[in-house]
Amino acid sequence: MEPLRPQSIVFITGAFVSNDCWQQWQAYFNQKGYTTIAPPWPHKDAPADVLRNRHPDTEIAANRLADLTDYYARIVEQLPEKPILIGHSIGGLMVQLLLQRDLGAAGIAIHSVPPQGIFTFKLSFLKSGWGALGFFTSTDESYLMPFEDWQYAFTNGMPLDQQKAAYDQFAIPESKLIVRDTITSAAHVDFSQPHAPLLLTSGSTDHTIPASLNYDNYLKYQHSGSITDYEEFEGRNHFVLGQPTWKEDADYILAWIDKTLPQSETVNTSMKISD
Numbered sequence: 625m626e627p628l629r630p631q632s633i634v635f636i637t638g639a640f641v642s643n644d645c646w647q648q649w650q651a652y653f654n655q656k657g658y659t660t661i662a663p664p665w666p667h668k669d670a671p672a673d674v675l676r677n678r679h680p681d682t683e684i685a686a687n688r689l690a691d692l693t694d695y696y697a698r699i700v701e702q703l704p705e706k707p708i709l710i711g712h713s714i715g716g717l718m719v720q721l722l723l724q725r726d727l728g729a730a731g732i733a734i735h736s737v738p739p740q741g742i743f744t745f746k747l748s749f750l751k752s753g754w755g756a757l758g759f760f761t762s763t764d765e766s767y768l769m770p771f772e773d774w775q776y777a778f779t780n781g782m783p784l785d786q787q788k789a790a791y792d793q794f795a796i797p798e799s800k801l802i803v804r805d806t807i808t809s810a811a812h813v814d815f816s817q818p819h820a821p822l823l824l825t826s827g828s829t830d831h832t833i834p835a836s837l838n839y840d841n842y843l844k845y846q847h848s849g850s851i852t853d854y855e856e857f858e859g860r861n862h863f864v865l866g867q868p869t870w871k872e873d874a875d876y877i878l879a880w881i882d883k884t885l886p887q888s889e890t891v892n893t894s895m896k897i898s899d
Contacts, residue, residue, distance in 0.1 A: 629885040630705050630729045635662035636696060638713025638737075639756070639803060640769050640778070641794045642672040645712070645865045652874050658708075663699055665692060672796050679797040680765035689714075689805035693721050700727045706820075708881060712865055713737055713833065714802070716824070717811060723819045730821040730885055732877050735833045735864055737806050738841040739813035748831035752777035752862075758800030766797035777832045778863040790866055815844040821851035821884045825873065827860025851884060 633653055635646040646662035653660050667683040668675060675681070696718055700707060709728040711719040716736025723731045758767050769777065771791050779787040805811065822845070826838035835856045842854040857864075857873060864873060 629881070629887045630708050631658055632703055632705060632707040633658050633660045634696070634700060634703075634707045634709050634728075635660060636709060636711035636715035636718050637662065637665060638711070638715040639798050640796065642668070642675070642796050644672065645794050648870060649710075649865065649874060652871065653878070656878060661699075663696070666695060668796060672794055673792070675796040676768060679768045681797050682764055682766075684797050685764055685766040685799050685801070687799040687802050689717075689802050689808075689810040692802065693718050693810070697722060697725060697727055705729070708732070708885075710734065710877070711736070713862065714806065717806060720813050720822070721811070723822060724813055724817065726820070728820050730823075730881065731819075732823045732825070732880070733838075733841075734825050734873070735827055735830055735860070735862055736824060736838060736841060737811075737833060738837055739815075739844075740807060740809060740811040742837065742840050742844060743807070744834060744837050744840070746834050746836070749834055749837065752832040753803065756798060756800065756803045758803075761800070763800050767800050767803075768797045769795060771795075778861065780831055780861050781829055781859070782861070782863070782867070790863055794866070813844075816846050818847045819845075819850045819852075821853075823853045823855065823877065823880050823884075825854075825877075826856045827862070827864055828856060828858050830860060830862045830864070832862040853880065853884075855880075 637643040643662045643664040650660045706729040708730050709719045710732045712734040714737045716733030719731040719733045722728055755773055756767050774791050775787050779790055824838050824842045826835035828835055845852040
C-alpha cells in the first residue's frame with residue numbers, strides 16, 4: 625500500500641524577504657485541504673518595516689546557513705508526518721538540504737540558489753549578488769538591499785508602483801555571511817544519493833538566479849530511482865511568489881504533487897476471524 629499523501633506543507637523563505645511573502649500561497653494550499661506553516665527565520669519574526677528600522681541588526685547579521693538548515697530541520701522533525709517542503713531562493717536550497725536528511729515527503733525548490741559547486745558567470749547573477757556578499761564591509765552588520773538593487777534583482781520588468789509596493793511590504797535586512805555560505809560545504813548536496821521527489825522551477829527573466837543555473841542544478845541529480853523534475857516559467861522574475869502569475873505557478877505545483885504523490889484509496893482494515 626502506498627503511503628498517504630502528506631497533508632502538511634512547510635514553506636521556507638529565501639533571503640532578503642519577509643516570510644509574509646507566502647501569505648497568498650498559504651491561503652491557496654489551505655483551501656486545497658493542506659495545513660501550512662511559513663516560519664520566519666531566526667530574529668526576523670516582525671513586520672518588514674520594523675526589521676528595516678532595526679537595520680543594521682547584529683543578530684540577523686549573525687545568521688549562518690548551517691544553523692538555519694538545522695533550525696528548519698527541528699521544525700520539520702516536530703511535525704506528526706514528513707511534510708511537503710516548498711522553498712524559494714535560499715529556501716529552495718534548504719529544501720534540497722533537508723531532503724538529503726530524509727526530512728520531507730517531497731520538495732519544490734522555486735528559483736533555488738544552487739548547492740555548492742554549481743555556479744555561473746552570467747552578468748545578471750554576479751550583479752544581483754555582489755552587494756549582498758558585502759566584501760570590504762563588516763559582517764557584524766546586516767545588509768539591506770537598496771531599492772534600486774531590488775528593482776534589478778527581484779522585480780525587473782514590473783511597473784514602478786508594483787516594485788515599490790513589493791519592497792515596502794517584503795524587503796528586509798540580511799546576513800552577508802549566509803549569502804557567502806551558499807558556496808561552502810554548508811550548501812553541499814550529494815547528488816548521487818536517493819531522495820524524495822523533487823521539483824525545481826525557474827523563471828525566464830530571473831536576474832538573481834538565471835534559469836540556466838536552475839537547469840544545471842536539475843542535471844546534477846544522478847539517482848535513477850528518484851524523481852527529479854524541472855519546469856521553466858516564461859516571464860517570471862525573482863519576485864515570482866508575488867507576481868500576478870503566482871497562482872499559475874501554484875496550480876502547476878499542486879498538479880505535480882497530485883501526480884507525484886498519489887492519494888491512496890481507503891483500505892478496509894477489518895479482519896475475518898476464523899472459526
